[in-house]
Amino acid sequence: MDISELADRIAKGDRRALARAITLVESSRADHRDQAAALLERLRTGGREALRIGLSGTPGVGKSTFIEGFGGMLTGDGLRVAVLAVDPSSARSGGSILGDKTRMERLSRDPNAFIRPSPSQTHLGGVARRSREAVALCEAAGFDVVLIETVGVGQSETVVAEMSDLFLLLLAPAGGDELQGVKRGIMEIADLIVINKADGDLKSAATRTCSDYSGALRLLRKRPQDPEGFPKALMVSALEETGFRKLWDEMQALTEWRRANGHWTARRAAQARYWFEEEVRQGLLAQLRTDDARAALQSLGGQVAEGRLTPSVAAAQLLAQIGGGQA
Numbered sequence: 001m002d003i004s005e006l007a008d009r010i011a012k013g014d015r016r017a018l019a020r021a022i023t024l025v026e027s028s029r030a031d032h033r034d035q036a037a038a039l040l041e042r043l044r045t046g047g048r049e050a051l052r053i054g055l056s057g058t059p060g061v062g063k064s065t066f067i068e069g070f071g072g073m074l075t076g077d078g079l080r081v082a083v084l085a086v087d088p089s090s091a092r093s094g095g096s097i098l099g100d101k102t103r104m105e106r107l108s109r110d111p112n113a114f115i116r117p118s119p120s121q122t123h124l125g126g127v128a129r130r131s132r133e134a135v136a137l138c139e140a141a142g143f144d145v146v147l148i149e150t151v152g153v154g155q156s157e158t159v160v161a162e163m164s165d166l167f168l169l170l171l172a173p174a175g176g177d178e179l180q181g182v183k184r185g186i187m188e189i190a191d192l193i194v195i196n197k198a199d200g201d202l203k204s205a206a207t208r209t210c211s212d213y214s215g216a217l218r219l220l221r222k223r224p225q226d227p228e229g230f231p232k233a234l235m236v237s238a239l240e241e242t243g244f245r246k247l248w249d250e251m252q253a254l255t256e257w258r259r260a261n262g263h264w265t266a267r268r269a270a271q272a273r274y275w276f277e278e279e280v281r282q283g284l285l286a287q288l289r290t291d292d293a294r295a296a297l298q299s300l301g302g303q304v305a306e307g308r309l310t311p312s313v314a315a316a317q318l319l320a321q322i323g324g325g326q327a
Helices: 003-011 015-026 030-046 063-076 131-140 178-182 200-217 244-260 263-287 291-305 311-321
Strands: 051-057 081-087 113-119 145-149 166-171 192-195 232-235
Touching (some): 003 131, 015 030, 015 113, 015 131, 063 145, 063 244, 192 200, 192 244, 200 232
Parallel strands (some): 051 145, 081 113, 166 192, 192 232
């Protein structure tokens, strides 16, 4: 593979080249990892920057319907939109359905949109391990907005916030537990809480839910990266495609404030450091997959199971053997 040619095609907005590059960065083969690193380094100096929007919510809340309608509004405004949809992988077979493009049929045909489903594999946090690199590739290809749709997540699965500029949490009306609004975890890091399905018989319930969350958000400690009034709760209907314009206006206002007050640059710098440390952690874990490490792991594991070693002592011995230091 000619990395220079691939990089040039991506910089020109070639969608096939972008798809091929994402496949490359998602590969776990050692030679592909080297090529992916070279490609990302070559594209790093392009200077292009997209608005990265993380989107999370429980299964069935309407994330795909929301993205199709919201993304269609953005492309109608002349913006280029990339969607990175992460699909949960089976713990048994390792397979994923990857059916997001089927659910976003209209948006998938839009020439100004690009949709890429990826399997979560064994990575926790609601995203795929290489989603961050896929975001960088979409930026290099000239997309204005990158939407990162996570799997249905819980309170602790918040990795998407470490690769996005804005984090939206989609909720359904009458969810049954408005105390979620004061819980720590995923609620605490949301920039905007979006109550979907505010239509038909659920509209009044959505209004009450939005009011409840607005009150709950006022109980949270104000974050330094937020202007007055944020985070806030809003209502939309992905089915009727209402509320999108107000949501987009609020997102732009928050983005502009963070840029003007230095929080945008500081956040991206902190995210870069986070992912550097994550790569180091993953590299250390990869050392455990060598044949020597596996043999030592099996031997020491047997001694722990038999009660001859404590887990902490055995772990320290294993780390010393593979040159990773001591616990």
